[in-house]
Amino acid sequence: MTTIYLSSTFEDLKEQRSAVFEALRKSGYQVIAMEDYVARDDRPLKACLDDVGRADIYVGMFAFRYGYIPPEEHGNPCGRSITELETLALSDRWAPAVELTLRPLRQAVRMGA
Numbered sequence: 001m002t003t004i005y006l007s008s009t010f011e012d013l014k015e016q017r018s019a020v021f022e023a024l025r026k027s028g029y030q031v032i033a034m035e036d037y038v039a040r041d042d043r044p045l046k047a048c049l050d051d052v053g054r055a056d057i058y059v060g061m062f063a064f065r066y067g068y069i070p071p072e073e074h075g076n077p078c079g080r081s082i083t084e085l086e087t088l089a090l091s092d093r094w095a096p097a098v099e100l101t102l103r104p105l106r107q108a109v110r111m112g113a
Contacts, residue, residue: 005052006033007086008061045070052089063102
């Protein structure tokens with residue numbers, strides 16, 4: 001079974017993320033996402049990066065927020081968000097990726113998109 005890692009910030013994309021998550025699961029994919037991290041012994045950053053490394057496909061959703069920034073003592077000396085670190089981890093290996101970038105409708109109209 002194909003494994004997809006679903007990455008996004010959470011607060012600004014709750015509805016969109018839920019829709020993509022459910023559509024992927026209903027399509028028969030195994031989806032790894034933050035919703036799976038409820039009760040784990042390891043730190044979220046390590047879990048996320050490990051999961052990106054084992055996924056067959058990466059789906060990233062980006063919009064209005066930068067995301068959670070783990071502290072340096074949790075293995076984040078550069079002060080980057082988990083979402084950015086997931087994207088950087090993906091660039092360390094070859095894997096198909098789909099990136100969905102959302103923007104406000106007003107901005108899209110103004111830009112002619």
